[in-house]
Amino acid sequence: MNSTWFRRFTTVTGDGPRLVCFPHAGGSATAFKDLTHALPGHVDVVCVQYPGRQDRYREEPFTALTALAEAVAEELARELAAGGARPYALFGHSMGSLVAFETARLLARDGLPGPQRLFVSGRGAPDTPNDVPYHLYDDADVLADVRRLGGTDQAMLEDPDILELVMPALRADYGALGTYRWQAGEPIDSPVTALIGDSDPMVNERQARTWAAHTTGAFDLKVFPGGHFYLFDHLGEVAEALSDGLLTEAAAS
Template structure:
């Protein structure tokens, strides 16, 4: 696959179903490197690299959710969401959940083959969070990132690294803050919502708010921990994804 948008962290391309992973605000494709390696090797795991970070740091980050989603959907339509292609699923964490969900909606509107399952982690449904993130200044953004925790906290104390990551964070927070639910029919796609039981951004009840947005099977998986619970439960998250992916693979056969 010749695309600047996707990264693989395995040396062998699995011949089974594909899983496309969407990172959190300020995050990069490498956020999913360890999860990729915890999943069965026959899965083909692709991790989305948004513009404005790591090897794409010279590109302007998106500041609009709609524009980001359209761009991602266009990339998926080239190689993944194609007639006769292998089954695939989308996994998103935090902001990535919203990007994954809206991308599936764009593909449905285009009548392209959609994902056979959505894994939506660390965020409630599209109407649960209306914080004015686009009005945050840099100090507000950094305070929010520190509040949510995660494995990259040390970077926030390095001025040189901070200079590199702030444009992506500003763009992502702008995209989140200006997003609003536009309405529409629920997706006919099974959904697995995942959450930590002490996430400062959402409650376990918020995970259930995804249910009205699908007519397919719906399940909630709860793990101990905060917003970035998945880094502490790689085996458990991998097991939940594997369960859903095998159902996807079986449904497609």
């Protein structure tokens, strides 16, 4: 796969299904490094590296969520259209859930094989009302929200040199979230599993269940102890949920 857009954190490529992971706002591919090692070795885990962060920090980050999804879908489509691609699933956390969903919709629009399953974490469905003006946030607002949600080494936020590197991506991602508008369309065929923390200030169980309306397949909800970044405290359990979801689809196919 295109090494500009995707990262692997294992030296051996699994021979099972591929799991494509989409990071949260301000996040990078390395957000899923520990999860990669918690998953069974046969799962080929690739993590999306958005422009504007880490080794892509010199590139302009996307400021529109649908444009970001289009770019990722284009990269995935090349492999799917070439034929012989292994079965795959998509997993997104927070903003990454929306990017993964829009990516799946774009692939379906182009008649390409959809994911075996879509895993969406820490986010309500795309048509969940959003009255938070993220696109109007200044730097102080963005940093206050990042601190509120946790999941980031708080000491990093006090380092001016690190902030200089991460703020462009954070600004762009918050802008993309604030301007994102759901465009109604056909539900996807892929089964959907939603995962949330039971004390996440951004999404509750009722909101997570709204994903069921966006698939013609099965829907499942997994609730874990914790807040918005519950997954980093429950890597084993999250990896098990992802693995079980992939095995379910493999058995059905």
